[in-house]
Amino acid sequence: MMLFSRIQTIDLILIKFQILICGNFAKPVCKFKSSDTVKSKTKEEMASHSKTKSNYKSLMKKGFFEIAATLLHRVKSTSQLSDEEQVLYDMCLCRLSFLPPIDLTNDYCRILSTSQSIDQSMAPIVAEQILRHLKSKMFNHKHSKLLEYFAGNELFTLYLQSFFNVDISIEHKIRELRTTILDLSNDVFSCNASYYNLAVSLAIQACHSDYILDISEDELGKLATLEHECREKETDDYFEKTCFIKLAMYLPPTENLKQKFNSINSKTKVERKLSQHIDERLDYLGDANTVPLLFSRGNIKERAPVTEVKSQYENYPFPRWSNVLTSKSKRTFREHMEHRESSNKSISVPDNIDILVAGCGTGKHVISLAERYYYSTITAIDFSATSLKYARMKVDRATYPDIEFYQADILELTNWERQFHLIESVGVIHHTIDPIRTLKVLVDLLNQGGWMKIGVYSRLARRYIEFARQVIAEENFSDDIEGMRAFRNFVLKSRETSDLRKLIHYADFYNTNHLKDLAFNACEKVFDIPQLKAMLELLGLEFRGFQLDNKRHLSKYRSIFPEDQAGINLDNWASFETENPDTFIGMYQFWCKKK
Template sequence: MTGTEQAKALFFEGLEHHNRHRFLAAETCYRRALDLVPERVSVLVNLSAVLIAQSKFDEAAALCRRVLAIEPGNTECRAHLDVCRHAGATTRQRWLQLEQAVVAHPDDAGAHDRLGRAWLDNGDPRRALACFETALRLSPGDTSAGVHRAQTLLALGRADDALRAYLDCLATAPGSLVIAQAALAVLLEHGHAMAWTLHDPRVVRLLIEGLATPLLIPQLLAPLAMARVLLDLQQGGPQQVSLDALADMPVLMRVLVHARIATPELESLLTDVRCRLLAQLAAVDGVGALDPVVRLAVAIATQCWRNEYCWYETEAETAQVHVLATRIRGGDAMPFDVLALAMYAPLDTVLGDDRERPAAAWPDALTRLVSQQLALDAQARSAAASVPQLTAIDDATAARVRQWDDHAPSPRWTALPAQAARTPLAQFARQAIAGAPELGITPGPGGVRALNAGCGTGQHAVDMALRIDGLHLLAIDPSRARLGYAMALARRHDVHGIEFAQADLSRLRTLDRQFDYIESADALQHLEAPEAGLAALVDCLAPRGLVRIALHSRRGRQCIRHCRDWTSAQEPSQTIASIRALRQAILALPPGDPRREVTRFSDFYATGECRDLLLRTGEPHYDLVEVHAMLERQGVRPLGLEAPDAMQQAFVRTMPGARLDDFSAWDRFEAAHPRTFERMFFVWAQKPG
């Protein structure tokens, strides 16, 4: 293939990403094409467009000037250059330019769209909406104006209309990552108040795509998906649903494979389905006639691997699984024996690292299941053996790590959503913090030096690397097994720029390193003295550096304490059988029993996390006034906390005059609404510079 042919292939690959609003991937392809054909106008124009989409206006303008030197009459490039000039102009100049453009070209949909965007950025969504609707009258299929209209409707509190607007945009740009993610974000925050959504085929298709691609973190989409599944089951009537019918429910199949089932109703139904599948798989030996049953069993097996086999099983099931395991270890097993066992136990306990075992006669779905599980286990173990150790591990931490490493690394995750473009750290933080404070941070030329303290199995570390521009991340954890899993998944996502290492948070000072951004969303709550851990983090924070921490709310965890007091009286062990028995006892409690409140927490639906949820003693809890005081004692300025838009709007309505960064006001708000932070507080602070 010649250089020109390679450039053409790269251009069309970039165009495919570009059309789907995957700007970072498109930029990479266009740059590689440009290296091969430096003066190709089409590549220069498209590269300038994706740079503008990522707010890289200076470089985009330079590319536009190169194009105009080659083709002085290129109108598309002149329009791009106008956008770059507007971005660099003062506010007054920008308004004047935009208004003049609308007067000079009243039939130009793009001019109305740009003016509307300026009104929206200036905090006037009503005027913005009028501009966008004018743009859409002039150009009905204009995706840019359609997306901006949806954003404006959301800013006006019209979430239903905003979601419908995003769905309309997807009809004209069906592959757009940005639009699909924006629509799902609205659905996640406001869907509980929109009864129509679960009945709309467009929403159902979006949920299916969102889980499978994924478009957002799959577990975030799971509640909506499970609600749709329950709706489908209710419409089928009270009779027992056939296995074939369940296998033909696309939302159920996607949530089984890509997320955790986290409702008592579905867990009860699927536990029974697993038992029925075990009986059916033991009774047949044909493959073709069982295709729906095989697909459903593979999905159940994947779900049970994901939840660490926390579902209850009868004594008869346990006995049958023991027989299957013995038969497989002896080499005298049929394919369906392996599939049946996979619904109850990890395959590496009976197949080891023998990835050649799946045979041509096995169903494809089973072959993939076996290969994927064994390959991931082997990759994680290999990676764990190569993890460097940066600090000593103190005795208390080492004991806790041994307890973790006695079990499979958790939480188990397999996929994260792609991002259209990475975001500068300051913008990333402002988008996360309620009230969007000005931060005044500028990372050095080497990029953002970041630390993820207590990275666990790496889901958040990899997500950070996918989201934040110029990130150079050190991700530490005391558990080598969890770090091995994290490294294996980072490689699967082709994520670079993460250094994984074994270290003890309390000994971070010995590293003699400073970071622009430190995140600890899981580690502080496992320390006996969280404030001492915070002090260690702050000592490693560079001047003007940001820190994000997570702590448990005293009010939010009240219902868990009821259940913990009850379970501790039974003196349970840490074994998986004991955890299953505890879970079953809780699920058997009558509705309304306060001990059953723990079933609302997603941690209840996986063995390792449930063990921590139910059996942990001495867990520290706080209110926001205490958190604010702790941050100030450690010499950092509290910036604010994370809260969804709907929660912020409720705060503004009920706490008139209070600022969104007022911790005391949020504490009063939580006192009136105790479930507000039942998951955790996510709090940001900044070190003086």
């Protein structure tokens, strides 16, 4: 995800203008008046209130979550939201593209502390809210004041516990805070509950980020002393948990130290959360042979040795995630496509479909499908045993039925006697040696008239990453954790205006596994729209439109090409992308249908 401050500023001006012109139709309705007023409430007022709710939904449907959130916030400031309005409001807050000119601190504290339906995609907005408050504070480089402020900042600690950080300014604060805490005496540290809870939150953050931050020589020396102290106390009944927490802010705990920490009785809520994250990390990085092979091991041995790509995802499973941002309205795939293709009301698929996720990674995609559609079965394959173990662990905890995981390479599926109504392969094909051959295997597994959703990198949108990969090769950065840390420091020292510096606006820059996938991938190919068009024609697939997270792009496209409201003309899209090169900043994600 890339965040351009210039684009955000333009959007902020636009939203302020839209809020002003839309304000009249969405005046807050006060629902708590005197009993006489309530009794005399007319049908016209009820209808007006209903229409207002409809307007919120209309705005959300068009992707204007910022406007809807601002209007609902206005209602909330004068009266209590109804249950339906609260659901709409929270949905908006979880899907904002930028922060409206309102204070959402309390709302995000409530959501992060009570909801399981949060997602890493929310991190930039929460970070922006934190920084908005921080800009008004002046610490004059006094570490004690900085520590006191952040230890008492509920939203900051919840942010550390919920996401991996995605902002360079907050990264600087994290570095400063953990150094300050490392230097505190254990007596001061253990006696101050807010300092201790902040340190535990920083330890959770380190786990979320897969320990991406580098460690200074001075810090390494102090950590070595702490580790020695922890080892010395391992055979004693007393365990100095403050030493453990200080270590965990920097380094992944060893199995022995983790067991010592887990043996502590009466853990606080935040300590239990840290234990869970550490346990998960050690579990999925342990023995990964827990997911069955789709075909016999003999067939696997006949293939070439393990590729660099497979080795990468065994050691750096991707993506790392905790929760999935779920939809409140589950529906059939047919209903979804009929809604998407409003001009086509004859989508011929059953209510409960068979789905294949080809290249499921760590399972986030699988769970999002299980949340979105009614299905008969979901079959998920990946060639990384570590990623599959992570996925299986997450799905088992959520108790989704009829989801099967198998270890397999897509190219091994040529003789597989299965057929599917829907196949999704997002972020996979561009990491294969032969993308067209790989896609051909998947097309053969698709029912006649079946649907596919494909995601591949855009050459234009990926231009800064391609430049970064060139720099990595030229400067000979290694692809291990130390090499990635060195590369990050190289980026942070680059000129503010350089193309390399733009990497700090990518969320993946702030997590080890994600940075590995972003800039150090062992095999990566990029595409343009004419290539997609030729590839689909060759494979007998009909293009049925892009899946755009930012619906403003589609609105802009339709205004430029009014004759193509369905958005299915690839030649038009090629022209549009040339003028708007960051349209597909994540990747091309598009629907197609087997002819």
